[in-house]
Amino acid sequence: MHISKSFLVLSLAFTSSTQATILTRDNGAPVGDNQNSLTAGSEGSVLLQDVHLIQKLQRFARERIPERVVHPRGAGAHGEFVANGDYSELTRSAPFSEKGKVTPVFVRFSSVIHSKGSPETLRDPRGFATKFYTEEGNWDLVGNNLPVFFIRDAMKFPDMVHSLKPSPVTNLQDPNRFFDFFSHEPSATHMLTQVYSNLGTPASYREMDGWGVHAYKWVNEHNQVQYVKFNWKSQQGVKGLTPDQVVEIQGNNFNHMTEDLYREIGAGNFPKWDLYVKVLSPDQLDSFEYHPLDATKMWLDVPETKVGTMTLNRLPDNFFQETEQAAFAPSNLIPGIEPSEDRLLQGRIFSYADTQLYRLGANHSQLPINRATVEVRNHNQEGAANMSVASSEVNYQASRQLDLADDNQYRAVNTALAGTVQQGAIDKQDNFSQAGIFYRGLSKQDQQDLISNLSGDLSKVKDSKVKHKMLSYFYLADKQYGERLTRAVAGDLSKVQKISKSL
Known part of the structure; x- marks a missing residue:
């Protein structure tokens, strides 16, 4: 009897044998390390040459059409951010350049794991994404209502979400699956403790804090660098539902958070959040028992400074056109704000932008909700739903015919590197x-x-x-x-x- 080679390959997926088979990329090449991203030394950035990481994130972002794979259920509102001081000695970024500076914003709150039509009473981290429309482009601060995350390396992000999502066989969410994964991830102990507290079932979007989770770099006009973490603190207070309250509300209203947001803003009770930052100099990064650029850690005992207040005061005119088509990505940065070497952030910089390209198309930045308030000038062209007007024959740079130049003052700040290209975990893990x-x-x-x-x-x-x-x-x-x-x-x-x- 003839058995094809393809049948033998497929049958490996269904064998009951405990013998390990080698993980491969889609081209069949074996994977050497599925736990750690390829970095420039133990403290350095993740490298684009990590083809396995890139493929995992690309394939993961394309698993659903058209619903978001993560953060699928959301509610949004417009508002404004007002700076309460001049912080130009720390950052040249526009929202913090002068006291009283007003920057328009759009915020999308969301679930992370559960599907678009799921009850808002379900336990889940909640997304807290803020788009700042500044005079130097749009800045997206994309975070959650909890200060840390389950993992510290983007290599494990698709695996983590797969374990938390319903089974591909039964379509049922199963604790046996996600605890099986987390039993191999001691780094998740902090996040699991937070999400299984009552913070994992917020009473309303108004009554939860927002956290940037990751460290970023603040860069001033002299190219001096500070590391910074962002925290939105709700002026309404923080309130989580107790187990009994979850049962009570779930039986009566599975849209309680969205209804609350629309009702309160509609009645003129505009919710407010104060933005606080914690700042560390590069020299301070090695002075902790944990690694400050680890997304599973908070910066404990680091002083914080209030830098402004956000007020949400206007509801979307159309849910799909604004809340659903809003495209957030940590790669939407502006001068004065750069990514840190946080391994999870480095992966999200790629994957979130790539997800929006897949979900909404190459020209999603031209949609009104995503459009910058300043003129966009580049040679990206064509593609589906392109609404830009291009009349010049010059669609390249540099050119003697069209003076569209880059500006050295906006170059990324220089960061010293030491070590070798490697795949390995960070040294200071402190998981518990x-x-x-x-x-x-x-x-x-x-x-x-x-x-x-x-x-x-x-x-x-x-x-x-x-x-x-x-x-x-x-x-x-x-x-x-x-x-x-x-x-x-x-x-x-x-x-x-x-x-x-x-x-």
């Missing part, structure tokens, strides 16, 4: 301590709600090794936290303690 700090900072009731929320999903995990590995992570974060959670899921504390000692 900040999760413990967060747990101990909760009230007794919020701690109890966290245990209830987390044990509800963790108790569904059938694989004892996965369950006890996860329990050991929470035990290492805080012994009381781990012990209470172990009791709640009927785990074996001695096994948890044994695993903890081996980590």
Whole structure:
């Protein structure tokens, strides 16, 4: 009997054997490292030559048509940001150039994992993306309502989301799948603790903070660099739903967050957020027990400064044309703001922009909601839905016929590099301590709600090794936290303690 080679290749996916098969790229080439991006030294930027990372992110961004793969359900509003000082000694970026400076903004709040029509009561990190329409182009501050993330390297982003999304076989979301993944990612302990607290079920979009999550670089007119983290603090306060409130609201209204935003803005009760920044000099980056450019970490005990206030005061005229077609990407930067060497941010710089090109087309920046308030001048051309007017025969640069030049004052700042091109994890991982700090900072009731929320999903995990590995992570974060959670899921504390000692 003849069996084709293609059948043998496909059958590998369905074998019950525990023997490992080699992971490959789409061209069949074997993958040498599926855990770490290729970087310029241990502290350096991610390299474009990492073809495996690029392919993972490109393929991941094209998995859904036309719904966003992540952040699919959203609500948006227009408003303005007003600077409360002149911060030009730190950054040349336009929104912070003078006291009282007003910059128009559009904000899109969103779910991250759950689908476009999902109930807003479901546990999920919430997107908090702000588009600043400045006189030097659009700046997108794309963050979440929680200060950290599950992973520190973009290499693992498609894997993480795949595990959290419904099964490709049953189309059901399954804790057995995502805890199986997270049992291999101790870096997620902090984010899991945050998202399983009541912050993971916000009472409203108005009553949640926003975090840039990543570190960026602020650059002044003298090319002096500072590292900065952004935090929107809600003037309405922060309120999460308790487990009982989730059940009560879910049975009556699965659009409660969108309805609240539209009702309050429509009634003239305009929500406000104060923008705070934490700033570190390059020399300070190595003075912490953790790595400050690790997206799973907060900058603890670093002073913060209020730099302005945002007010949302106008609702979209049309949901699809504005909220749904709004295209945010961390690569939308302006002079004075540059990406840091944060590995997750470096991947998002590519993947978010690439996603918008796929989802909305090559000319999505010409849509009114995404259009810059200044004239756009370049030689990008044609493509579907192109609304630009081009009358010149010169569509290249440089040219004696058309004086469209680059300007050296806007060059990226020089960053010193040391080391070798490598694939490997960062040295200062510290996967557990900040999760413990967060747990101990909760009230007794919020701690109890966290245990209830987390044990509800963790108790569904059938694989004892996965369950006890996860329990050991929470035990290492805080012994009381781990012990209470172990009791709640009927785990074996001695096994948890044994695993903890081996980590």
